[in-house]
Amino acid sequence: MAQPFPSRPERIPTIPRYCSGIAHHCSLCVAPWRGVPALSRSRYLQPSQGGFVNKNAGVAANSVDADGAEDGPDVLIVGSGPVGLTLANILGARGLRVLVVEERAELIDYPRGVGLDDESLRTFQSIGLADRVQRHTIPYQILRFVNGEGKLLAEMAPSAGEYGWPRRNGFVQPLVDAELLRGLERYPGVTVAWSTRMQDFAETRDGVDVTLADADGETRRVHVPYVVGCDGGRSGTRRLMDVDFEGTTSATRWIVVDLENDPLGTPNSYVGADPARPYASISIAHGIRRFEFMLFAHETDEQVDTPHFVHRLLGRHIPRPEDAAIIRQRIYTHHSRIASSFHRGRIMIAGDAAHLMPVWQGQGYNSGIRDAANLGWKLAAVATGTAGQALLATYDEERRDHARAMIDLSTTVGKVISIRNRPLARLRDTLLTRASILPALKRYIVEMRFKPMPRYTSGAVVPAATENSPVGRLFIQPTVATPAGEVPLDEELGNWFAVLAWNNDPVTLLGKEAADSWRAFGARFIAVVPQAQLGYGGYGPDVRLVGDPGGIKSWFDRHRESVLFLRPDRFVAAACLAQEAPETSRRLLGALHIAATAPDAPADVPARIEGK
Incomplete structure (x- = not known):
């Protein structure tokens, strides 16, 4: 049958440096920004x-x-x-x-958006675009919360990269x-x-x-x-x-102002829990600085929509606000x-x-x-x-x-930051300062352990039998060794399903019937061994042998399971002991509603885009 929609054209619109423009834009609105020129007037x-x-x-x-x-x-x-x-x-x-x-x-x-996390970068890696996306980021960006006097209340500076990418990135x-x-x-x-x-x-x-x-x-x-x-x-x-x-829409408005030729030039970001006027100052890539300021009820849109008003807001934070190169500004409200x-x-x-x-x-x-x-x-x-x-x-x-959970966390943090009652603000400052004295609580904040991580207890998974089970959780991505050199683990897993076994042949563990089902589904079979064993034979022709420098073993040290069924989004769909692999496979194929005769899976996406 003829396909009604043609293949994609070679040319796509290019995107220029941001233009100047002043307008209002609510996050619920889809209208284009007033004053922004067209990127390309030709259409596909x-x-x-x-x-x-x-x-x-x-x-x-x-x-x-x-x-x-x-x-x-x-x-x-x-x-x-x-x-x-x-x-x-x-x-x-x-x-x-x-x-x-x-x-x-x-x-x-x-x-x-100005913040990109490690989970998103891992998704971009899966579609072969992470290297190109990273060119527009500031990795390992620190976020500092300060009070009205500029005193540090809390700091988020996560250094761990268990998923293969920096946790915080300005972009x-x-x-x-x-x-x-x-x-x-x-x-x-x-x-x-x-x-x-x-x-x-x-x-x-x-x-x-x-x-x-x-x-x-x-x-x-x-x-x-x-x-x-x-x-x-x-x-x-x-x-x-x-x-x-x-949900709700906040009655409080904010103004966001983006500046080029960053007048501060520092690599990190600040949230000012200032009862006089809460604000944010965020460094993003390519010399751009974003400021956000709370607006008060008596400040009309017409009043705010002037260079004089914006310069007055910036004057508390940069040396010469009148010389600031404003890319654009807009008024918005927060929605939950x-x-x-x-x-x-x-x-x-x-x-x-x-x-x-x-x-x-x-x-x-x-x-x-x-x-x-x-x-x-x-x-x-x-x-x-x-x-x-x-x-x-x-x-x-x-x-x-x-x-x-993410909506609730973001809403709560906003309420804490936006306190304008000065006695309550002092109480908040005291509690946060004292909390930073406790090492365990400080690590909890610095390493962003408060961030809710997805865990699926039902759905396209085989439900976990124990609380410590990895099922429904995102799997780690350390660097691993292969005969061709060191690569991030996901490069070996591919962009579809994978059956991964520690120090064992997953095809042998599954048995012929289950292994054939996963082959038809397009899954990869991964055997992880200590790096010292890399090159030793004994595995089937369709098993990829991966050498572990230690990160994957450390992960298995904390869990009883030794065989993992990994989804394309790199969540653990099922996990079991070696001898339980055939039965766990059967249960998972049922949970995934796999057709009895699955068509051959297409080839994996190229690892990355080459060229400029």
Whole structure:
């Protein structure tokens, strides 16, 4: 059957340095920033007689179903933000045909998120883009909380990198988004349609009929198996799903001001718990400094929207505010909201469309990337016929509690920072200062141990029998030795499932029937041995031998299990002793709703993008 959507064009929009501009922008709003020039006025797809046409590729004939809808791609993604682009890269790597529709004419050219964590970088590693993303980061960024006099109250400076990447990174979101967009060039089945919005949809027995509209109002109907809304806080997808967006919106406004040629030049960031006016000062990559200030009820938008007002705010923090090079500024409010459902039938939402949280822990962006990582492999498995539809229900089941925990943490931290009652502020300062005296409590703060880590007790896992079980937790990523040299562990695991055994042959442990099932599913078999044993024979031809310098053994020293079944998002789906491998495999294949005869899995994504 002819494919109705052409392969991806070679050219993508490039992103310039930020432009100047002053406007208001709420995180619930999807309107482009006033004053920001277009990144590229050319579109991948343009309206034409007979449908949208890719200017840079030929167009196959479109088949039409009985209801008049064109046969569309495997997955329609609404929104070209970081979540939608990450998801498109994950699905493209699995060989799926994907259409990303974006209402704007180009990528957003202003920074929103400024904090990138190790989990997100690991996801970008899985799609071969981490090296390019890292060029736009400040790794190991320290965050210091100070009071109104500048006295240190607490410090977050995590040095551990158990997942293979720095825990805290300042970053420039538009440049990272551009890298994610460029990554789609690798996949001929992935297309981006600019100036195109999803107007409506209707779920059918075998998919979703979607009405798309271009900037001129021309519409077309396409039939797709699955729709994912990554279209922000004012998500049209969520509205059409008719799910609630539960939570609150703060009445307090804040103003964010981004400066180029960083007037402070220091590499780290500060949150000022100043009762006179709480603020944040954040260093991000490429010489950019962000300031955020609380606004008071009597300060009108018109008053705030002037250079004089902004210079007065900056005057307490930089030597010469009148010389500051303002890239842009905007007014926003904090939201603490979560959708009542992330998934209904063949329609899902992710990122800000599913949850919004205050900025204080820098987890809004990262929570969206977690959504993409969790949903991506499940959607790939179901859309290719490898797994049953029931697997998609585990997306909501696994992500909801953790997203809620991140919202609650961010909201609580914001309340502590924003205290304006001076006696209460002094009490807070005293408690935080005394807490830093206690070594254990200080480590808890410095190493960010308070950050909720996902743990899945149900869903696409074999439930853990003990509290100490690694099931449902993210697995570590140390550097390991291979015959070709040292690499991060995930480079050997690949971007799909892996069965990993300590000092044993996983194929032998599984037995022929179970091993054949995992082969058909596209899994890799990994035998981890002490590095001194690397090169010793005795393993099957499809077993990858990995030498451990000590990090993986230390992990196994803390657990009773010796065989791990690792998901593509690097969570432990099941774990057991060596002799329990066949039965654990059987239980896990059931939990994953694996089809009896799974199609051959596509090849792994290239490790990284080469070239400029």
